[in-house]
Amino acid sequence: xxxxxxxxxxxxxxxxxxxxxxxxxxxxxxxxxxxxxxxxxxxxxxxxxxxxxxxxxxxxxxxxxxxxxxxxxxxxxxxxxxxxxxxxxxxxxxxxxxxxxxxxxxxxxxxxxxxxxxxxxxxxxxxxxxxxxxxxxxxxxxxxxxxxxxxxxxxxxxxxxxxxxxxxxxxxxxxxxxxxxxxxxxxxxxxxxxxxxxxxxxxxxxxxxxxxxxxxxxxxxxxxxxxxxxxxxxxxxxxxxxxxxxxxxxxxxxxxxxxxxxxxxxxxxxxxxxxxxxxxxxxxxxxxxxxxxxxxxxxxxxxxxxxxxxxxxxxxxxxxxxxxxxxxxxxxxxxxxxxxxxxxxxxxxxxxxxxxxxxxxxxxxxxxxxxxxxxxxxxxxxxxxxxxxxxxxxxxxxxxxxxxxxxxxxxxxxxxxxxxxxxxxxxxxxxxxxxxxxxxxxxxxxxxxxxxxxxxxxxxxxxxxxxxxxxxxxxxxxxxxxxxxxxxxxxxxxxxxxxxxxxxxxxxxxxxxxxxxxxxxxxxxxxxxxxxxxxxxxxxxxxxxxxxxxxxxxxxxxxxxxxxxxxxxxxxxxxxxxxxxxxxxxxxxxxxxxxxxxxxxxxxxxxxxxxxxxxxxxxxxxxxxxxxxxxxxxxxxxxxxxxxxxxxxxxxxxxxxxxxxxxxxxxxxxxxxxxxxxxxxxxxxxxxxxxxxxxxxxxxxxxxxxxx
RNA sequence: GGACGGUUAGCUCAGUUGGUAGAGCAUUCCCUUCACACGGGAGAGGUCACAGGUUCGAGUCCUGUACCGUCCACCA
Numbered sequence: 001x002x003x004x005x006x007x008x009x010x011x012x013x014x015x016x017x018x019x020x021x022x023x024x025x026x027x028x029x030x031x032x033x034x035x036x037x038x039x040x041x042x043x044x045x046x047x048x049x050x051x052x053x054x055x056x057x058x059x060x061x062x063x064x065x066x067x068x069x070x071x072x073x074x075x076x077x078x079x080x081x082x083x084x085x086x087x088x089x090x091x092x093x094x095x096x097x098x099x100x101x102x103x104x105x106x107x108x109x110x111x112x113x114x115x116x117x118x119x120x121x122x123x124x125x126x127x128x129x130x131x132x133x134x135x136x137x138x139x140x141x142x143x144x145x146x147x148x149x150x151x152x153x154x155x156x157x158x159x160x161x162x163x164x165x166x167x168x169x170x171x172x173x174x175x176x177x178x179x180x181x182x183x184x185x186x187x188x189x190x191x192x193x194x195x196x197x198x199x200x201x202x203x204x205x206x207x208x209x210x211x212x213x214x215x216x217x218x219x220x221x222x223x224x225x226x227x228x229x230x231x232x233x234x235x236x237x238x239x240x241x242x243x244x245x246x247x248x249x250x251x252x253x254x255x256x257x258x259x260x261x262x263x264x265x266x267x268x269x270x271x272x273x274x275x276x277x278x279x280x281x282x283x284x285x286x287x288x289x290x291x292x293x294x295x296x297x298x299x300x301x302x303x304x305x306x307x308x309x310x311x312x313x314x315x316x317x318x319x320x321x322x323x324x325x326x327x328x329x330x331x332x333x334x335x336x337x338x339x340x341x342x343x344x345x346x347x348x349x350x351x352x353x354x355x356x357x358x359x360x361x362x363x364x365x366x367x368x369x370x371x372x373x374x375x376x377x378x379x380x381x382x383x384x385x386x387x388x389x390x391x392x393x394x395x396x397x398x399x400x401x402x403x404x405x406x407x408x409x410x411x412x413x414x415x416x417x418x419x420x421x422x423x424x425x426x427x428x429x430x431x432x433x434x435x436x437x438x439x440x441x442x443x444x445x446x447x448x449x450x451x452x453x454x455x456x457x458x459x460x461x462x463x464x465x466x467x468x469x470x471x472x473x474x475x476x477x478x479x480x481x482x483x484x485x486x487x488x489x490x491x492x493x494x495x496x497x498x499x500x501x502x503x504x505x506x507x508x509x510x511x512x513x514x515x516x517x518x519x520x521x522x523x524x525x526x527x528x529x530x531x532x533x534x535x536x537x538x539x540x541x542x543x544x545x546x547x548x549x550x551x552x553x554x555x556x557x558x559x560x561x562x563x564x565x566x567x568x569x570x571x572x573x574x575x576x577x578x579x580x581x582x583x584x585x586x587x588x589x590x591x592x593x594x595x596x597x598x599x600x601x602x603x604x605x606x607x608x609x610x611x612x613x614x615x616x617x618x619x620x621x622x623x624x625x626x627x628x629x630x631x632x633x634x635x636x637x638x639x640x641x642x643x644x645x646x647x648x649x650x651x652x653x654x655x656x657x658x659x660x661x662x663x664x665x666x667x668x669x670x671x672x673x674x675x676x677x678x679x680x681x682x683x684x685x686x687x688x689x690x691x692x693x694x695x696x697x698x699x700x701x702x703x704x705x706x707x708x
Numbered sequence: 709g710g711a712c713g714g715u716u717a718g719c720u721c722a723g724u725u726g727g728u729a730g731a732g733c734a735u736u737c738c739c740u741u742c743a744c745a746c747g748g749g750a751g752a753g754g755u756c757a758c759a760g761g762u763u764c765g766a767g768u769c770c771u772g773u774a775c776c777g778u779c780c781a782c783c784a
Contacts (some may be wrong), residue, residue, distance in 0.1 A: 008746060203781085210784085222784060235784095271783055279784050288782045348783085394712065398779075401711070405780085487779095518720065520777085552721045552731085557713075558777090560720055567746090568732050574746045582743030624724065630731070645743070653742095 002692050005584060009577035011541025011570075015684045019143050022687070027081075027702050028089075029150045036084035037704050049085035050476040051077060052458045052506075053149060054489070055092035055157065058135035059100040062142070064515035064523065064561050065482055067533030068553070070145040071546040072512060072625060073480050077148055078680035079620055082705040088473050090461050091142065091149040093135045095157045097418035097450035098200070102192065102355050104130055104417070116193075120416045120445075127417045128158075141534055146542050146683050148701065153469070155461040157453050158419065165460040166453045167422050167434065169500050174432045178371045179411075181423070181430060183300075185283075185290035186410055188363040189353040190308035194414040195367060196353065197449060198407060199488055201360060203349040210346035211330055212276070214338045215262070216253035217246070221275030223348060224285070225333060226325035228255065229314045230303035231262060233281040235292060238266035240277050256332055257315030265296045284364050300364055308361050322361070367412040368421055368446070375495040376403040382504055388494065391510040391623045392556040395486060402487055403495075411449045418447025455492030458505035465501070476506045483511035483556050510623055511556055515549075518562035536566050543682035544569035550681060551629040572633060573685050576678070579641050580689050583667045586652045592694060594668045596661035605644060609635075609670050613706045616677055629681050636674060644670070673706040 026032035035042040051073050056066055073089060081087035104127050105115055115123055135156065142149070155162060173179040186195040208223050215234060222228075234251065236243040246264045253260055262280075269292060270279050283293030284302040293300060303313050310317045310325045317325045333339045351360045380403050382388060383396060390396045412421065423444040424431040431437045453460075458479075462470040475497075479490060490509055497505030516522055517529040524530065537545045547569035553559040587593075598606060612635050619628035644667070651663045672693060679686040679700050690700035697703075 005743090008744085220784080224784085269783080274783060281784095286782085286784075288784075291782080349781090392713090398712070401780075520720090548732095554722080557721095562720075562733095564733050565720070571732095571746055574744070578744035578747085580743085585743070619724080622724075626722070627724075630722070634731075641743080642748085649742085 005577070005581040005692070009541075009573050009685060009688075011543065011573065011684065012538065014688045015144070015146070015542055018684050018687050019146065022148060022699065022701055023143075023151070025699055025701065027699065028148050029152050030086040030088045033081065033086060034698065034702055038084075043084075045084055045086040047085050048088065048473050048477075049077070049080035050088045050090070050473040051478050051480060052461060052476055053089060053091045053147075054481040054485075055094040055155075055454065055457065056138055056142075057096035057099055058093040058131045058138055058156075059096055059103045060134060062138060062145070062533065064531060064533050064549075066141075067145055067537075067545060068512050068515055068549050068559065069480060069482070070142065070147050071549040072510070073478075074145075074147050074149075074546075074683070075550065075620075075625055075680040076478060076480070078683060078701070079705070081148075081701070082676065082679065082703060084704065086472075088153070089147070089149040090153050090155070090473075091139075091147065091151060092155045092457070092461060093138060093157070094454055095131060095417065095419075095450065097447060098192070098194065098196075098355075098413060098415060099450070100127060100131060101415045101417040105192075115416075124416045144534060144537055144542065146546065148683070153461070157450070157457075161463070162453065162460045163419050165464055166419055166448070166456055169456055169496060170422065170448075170452075171432055172500065173370060178374060179368060180371070181366055181368050183364050183366045184369065184410075185287040185362050185364050186367055187351060187353075187360040188306070188365070189356065189358060190306065190361055191356045191358050192353065192415075193306060195363075195365065195410055195412060196360070197410050197451075200354050201351045202354045202357070203351050205347060206350055207345055207347050209330070210275070210343040211333070212340040212342065213280075213333060214253075214340055215260075215278070215280065216251040218243075218251070218278045219276050219340045220278040220280055221343075222280055223346060224282075224326065225329045226310065226317070226320075226322060227282040227285045227303065228280065228329065229257065229310070229317070230282045230284045230301045231260070231280045232283060232293065232299045232301055233263045233265050233296065235265045235267045235270050235279045235281050236277060237270040237272045238268065240270075240272040242272075242277060256329065256336070256338075257317075263298075265292070265298075267292050267295065285362050287362050290362070290364060302364065304361055304363070306363070322359075367410050368423075369408040369410055370452075372406040372409050372495070375499050376406045378498050379403060379491075379494045379504075382494075382498070387507065388504060389508050391508070392554070395483070395509065395511055395556065399486060399491060402491060409449075409452075411452045412446040413449055414446055416447065418450060419453055420444070421446050421448055451488050451492055454489060455496045456500065458493055458497055459501050474501065474505070475503050478508045478510060479506040480510040480512070483513055486511060508623075512553065513556055513558040515561050516558050518560045520558065520560060531561055531563070533561075536561075536563065540566045540570035541573055541684065543573055543685050546683075547572065547629060547633070547681055550625050551633065553626050555623070569633075572637065573682065575637055575641060576682075576685060576689070579636065579645065580671065580692075582645055583664075583671050584692070586648070587664060587668070587694075590652055590660050590664055593661045593664050594695070596658070596665040598666060599659065599662045602662045602666040605666055606669060608639070609673070612639075613673060613677055617705070620680070632674075632678055632681065636678075640670060640674070675700060676703055676706050679703075 033045055035044050077087050077089040187201050188195055210221050210223055211225050212219050212221050247266045250261055250263050281289045281292055283290045283298055283300040285304055303311055305311045308322050310320050312318050353360055383400055421444045422434045424436055424441040426441045458476055459474055462474050464470045493505050544566050548566040616628045616631055648663055651659055675686045675690055687700045690696055
């Protein structure tokens with residue numbers, strides 16, 4: 001027996017070397033996997049099993065959420081590899097456009113710099129250097145967590161081939177009439193100086209004053225008096241008897257900065273029961289008003305600029321920030337007797353930037369939109385036919401609801417860190433392509449929403465359309481990711497993948513919940529409750545960390561991560577280590593044997609173990625990893641160690657030669673197969689022990705899963 | 709305003725198709741016995757949120773209520 005077993009298991013001292021052995025074996029690459037053992041002898045692996053890794057944002061360290069996906073996806077991949085599949089886990093990294101730009105802007109801020117006024121190319125290069133540095137850190141961290149992914153196939157969302165695929169999709173969308181550039185009301189963040197998609201906004205309930213203002217013959221209610229300079233109409237409901245005589249007429253009255261002339265329009269949108277049943281229409285700064293303006297061909301007058309300040313059209317209020325202007329305008333209106341009354345307790349929702357929580361300013365800007373309803377339609381049908389299975393299954397309903405009510409997607413971002421939108425303009429003409437079509441064309445400066453590229457990740461990474469990987473590994477089997485990004489990412493992958501390739505990109509979606517602190521609160525730097533998975537891995541071993549992240553973690557629900565839990569599985573590592581020591585010690589003293597006939601008692605024990613193995617296998621096949629892990633833990637501790645080892649002591653000491661041989665055979669069989677069953681959960685310690693198993697043939701990594 | 713998830717031992721959570729409740733941590737007592745003190749043994753601790761219903765039998769299925777949480781939603 002190796003002297004290692006005389007000391008407690010030292011995770012830190014073995015993990016790095018073990019990972020190196022795996023990586024050098026080449027077996028992370030499915031092309032290099034050895035043949036599998038079948039009843040008919042050796043056979044080449046033919047059936048692929050593919051997981052595309054959710055590419056972590058290359059802008060910081062891996063957090064607990066990443067550790068969860070590594071634990072779960074690596075479990076699936078290792079399991080399927082042992083089951084004889086051609087297992088591919090394709091790693092990647094995301095440039096994470098807006099997210100990274102925000103991170104980098106904070107860094108600039110700390111250095112007393114700002115991105116405004118910087119040369120875009122220089123800024124882009126700086127962020128690229130920053131991103132590539134983080135990317136390599138992140139890759140090291142994935143290795144530390146034991147990810148058995150194929151590094152030779154790693155992709156980055158800014159790789160030239162990926163960008164080419166993304167451009168191809170954009171071009172196809174354009175040719176199919178599914179992408180358009182249009183002036184629409186968009187969500188504008190005055191801090192980040194970019195538009196955001198609907199998903200990137202958060203709404204917050206607020207209580208604000210509702211001002212009832214006098215508009216000529218009308219009194220109308222608004223929470224935003226400061227936008228009145230951009231009014232281009234007032235609207236009433238066409239069936240409202242109170243205002244029939246005014247419809248189509250023009251009203252004229254003295255406002256704060258001169259005479260105001262507004263047309264009275266009738267629109268079903270106006271709710272006669274709300275306020276006075278009259279609405280002022282400010283198309284430039286309210287999405288509903290914009291829609292009405294389109295229906296009635298109203299003028300769009302912008303009065304708030306990109307920084308959230310009133311512009312030159314606002315007379316003496318020009319230069320004021322929105323909030324400041326609101327107070328000033330309200331005060332002046334009151335003084336001039338133009339306010340009828342104020343409802344101080346008006347409850348309503350405002351949209352905020354999900355990053356900085358500033359209130360977003362609706363602005364009308366030309367942006368690129370993708371028409372989503374036609375992309376969603378085939379996906380809705382496929383989900384209804386259960387061609388995509390969700391774990392947990394209630395996400396099916398959530399997904400369908402979102403897809404059925406989908407809105408067009410604004411894919412334009414006014415930031416430098418992203419894939420440039422390949423478009424050129426000349427007068428009213430638009431050209432799609434990366435090269436200028438000739439003199440006088442102006443290049444688009446916007447970049448794509450990062451999700452537009454990551455939404456194409458499964459087929460882009462596999463080399464669509466001609467790559468052999470695409471032919472072999474697409475569609476993939478499982479998409480495992482955080483429930484939080486089901487709309488951002490999973491829905492977009494389903495739609496763009498189906499649109500571009502004609503096939504769904506994956507057939508199973510497994511969504512894990514967010515990882516919280518022990519009190520159930522979300523981890524955040526400001527709360528100071530962030531737990532680094534890498535520190536826990538250093539302290540207790542990656543295996544313990546992974547076990548702690550798997551057990552008790554059901555899909556879709558939040559999981560609390562805390563040190564005690566991980567510590568418990570460190571003790572389990574130790575237990576397994578000592579079980580091994582006991583068996584090895586006895587193999588030495590009694591004489592090593594693995595193929596003696598089993599007596600009745602030992603046959604019963606073996607049957608009991610086989611039942612466990614079958615149970616665990618079924619649980620993994622049915623995505624109940626948390627149960628499989630707990631069963632293994634329970635069996636190894638309470639059956640193998642507490643019962644079998646204890647009853648073995650007298651047998652191995654005083655039993656007959658046959659009894660000893662039978663028992664030792666049993667112990668070796670159980671140990672070996674236990675290591676296999678446990679490998680996907682605790683890859684490092686099992687591989688380390690496997691090294692010391694006599695007559696082993698290969699790395700445990702590629703051993704065959706115990707036959708059920 | 710819709711929809712979803714949760715409510716099980718002090719804490720964090722399991723409980724697959726309905727068959728008199730489980731794990732880890734914490735806690736009480738005992739034990740340095742030859743795999744392991746990074747351990748072992750024994751114990752305490754729960755009317756499974758509440759109210760009905762289905763059933764021979766419900767934590768598990770149905771209806772409703774309460775509380776917590778999340779997502780979606782353009783009423784100025």
